[in-house]
Amino acid sequence: MSQLLIKGGHVLDPAAGVDGILDVLVAGERVVAVGENLDGGDRVLEARGKLVLPGFIDMHVHLREPGFEYKEDVASGGRAAVRGGFTAICCMPNTQPVMDNRTVVEFVRGQAARAGWARVYPVGAISKGLKGEELAEIADMRSAGIVGLSDDGKPVASTELMRLALQYAAPFDLPVISHAEDPTLSQDGVMHRGRVSSLLGLKGVPAEAESVMVARDLLLAGLTGGSLHIAHVSTAQSVELIAFYRSRGVRVTCEVTPHHLLLSDQAVRDTWYDTCTKVNPPLRSPDHVDALRRALREGLIDAIVTDHAPHHQDEKLVEYDYAQFGMVGLETAVSLVAGELVGKGVLDWPQVVALMSTHPARILGVEGGRLEAGGLADFTVIDPGQKVTVDPKDFVSKSRNTPFAGWQLTGAPWGTVVGGQVMMWEGTLTAR
Amino acid sequence: MRLAARHILDLESMPVEDVRLILDTADSMQEILSREIKKVPTLRGKSVCTLFYEASTRTRTSFEMAAKYMSADTTSIATATSAIQKGETLLDTARTIEAMGVDMLIMRHPVSGSCHFLSRHVSASVINAGDGMHEHPTQGLLDLFTMEQHKGSIAGLKVAIIGDILHSRVARSNIWGLVKLGAEVRVAGPATLVPPELEHLGVKVYHRVEPAITGADVVNVLRLQLERQQRGLFPSAREYARYFGVNRARLGLAGTDVLLMHPGPMNRGVEIGSDIADAPFSAIRQQVTNGVAVRMAILYLLLGGAEA
């Protein structure tokens, strides 16, 4: 079995009680030892000045395959994940055909295995065809390897269907991931409803379109004992509701995206309707952004995810109302978190490890999220001092729809190791 | 004198000096309009295209007359007769027109922000002739021009804008222009049709018409889009007319020499009483004439200003 030795990095994993300048010895796909001055290794990699962390897991990614391969596919998305420092990603089921059955789950896993970049954990649809009418074959998809359930992209409008999903999924240890949005409140809104939407004359989605559904889902999780995960929280009320029901014993976790933490609805005005600012849930007003950052610091939010939503340029180079919702995130998330959250004192690195590795692994019930002897050799290696300017032309994703072009950030993904395989080192992808 | 911007997209970001320059230039254009032969050679050889994704005879004709009086060549493309119907994107349509050598694109579009989008991707000057629910800057300017004509100065004027503020591009352009020139702006309409956030701009927001009109120097009545009722934003045209329409009795609350305005086309008997629309204190027909003068001024400043 070939051995890999990563020397002299700052190895940090609060959950495993590791924090220091240490070496990591890997044999095959597992960690053999973490310690000082380790010997061995057929291959020795120098990581001085770098952070060596348990592999980051992005719980919320749209890989677009099957059906929309012109936007992204499993291989290009997996490579973008590795380039962005992620060792594993969850892909959402809003593909064509929808990932609501064993066949599509197996196809996506097969594509991921053939591509061989990041680990890919499929999320199965809650309802057949994402129609919100009948439950999909959840148990069968579970045995094919899904790690969660979601109709993401759309809300589960029917309260009864959401109740059934939480109840049925609970014995299979599958979290139900809720895209919380009341469609009668959001209607055809394209941005957050508030001062900016009023001035720009764009149809607004009130914060309550999300919060009302979060409240409903929390009540249903309490009723059924099911495990609920709220996707991309974006409002102050959502965070308060989640904290309240969690304190009452409801099994709930939640996630937030970098864009909801770093941009407000003012970005739509500042860019004069740049469609790269169009995303669902929409960029909220600064009071919501502040509340999310506070909640994150206080540990009320479990995970940071990208909601990587690639779209072709032609789908964004149109009038604001006609543009697709969503932005890419895999290749900017680590630098945004390092530069704008850690760099500006919102988070420290131990919190980042919890939010981007330990907690996602726990919520999904997958191996990983730990850097310790015997554990999976999945590592995210970060250069915390590297200065980068976001340039969409550098992306390896097929799509470039980011609102962060031109941002100057400090901190960048530098190495990605998946199951003992070095996928990226010194910022360069390993040829495959 | 030249304008700071190459495009006329909104009054929000237009410097007050540009507003002033356009209004002053419109003054001299009015003189041309009063001549026997209303034609000057100023823009000979310049080419202007109107690109309308919404029907509007009024605004399109106003721009075309303005261009013709200045001797510019005009082309007009309307949705029903063009490649637009065949699913061509806005960008492709605009670039195709531009490739034919057009100097200026005048666009009306149902989606807010479309003119800003277009201006980033073409090299011609873009004039916003109304974008969705956002702005209608030339209407805002002609309204300012009309108010100045009657009241001398806009600073300190009490101007009430009545109606569906939420969906009105005319309202937004009026508000920005009036605030820049120092008017006291009041807006009023049903609570479902007035965004409360306008208070951040220093606008007084009312949900009943009477207090907004009381003591006003100018009452600008907006067109009610009757299809808003289908979305449940107000119960019926009948109820709207009775409780929010501007009629002679309500207008009596205004100052003694009130100026009544409406951007047209009117729903007589709904948002505005038919008798007051034609009364001596109504500037509604004059607004139309002034629209041509203001648009001539804009064409001149954007296309002919360099040689002047």
Ligand SMILES: [Zn+2]
């Ligand atoms: Zn979603």
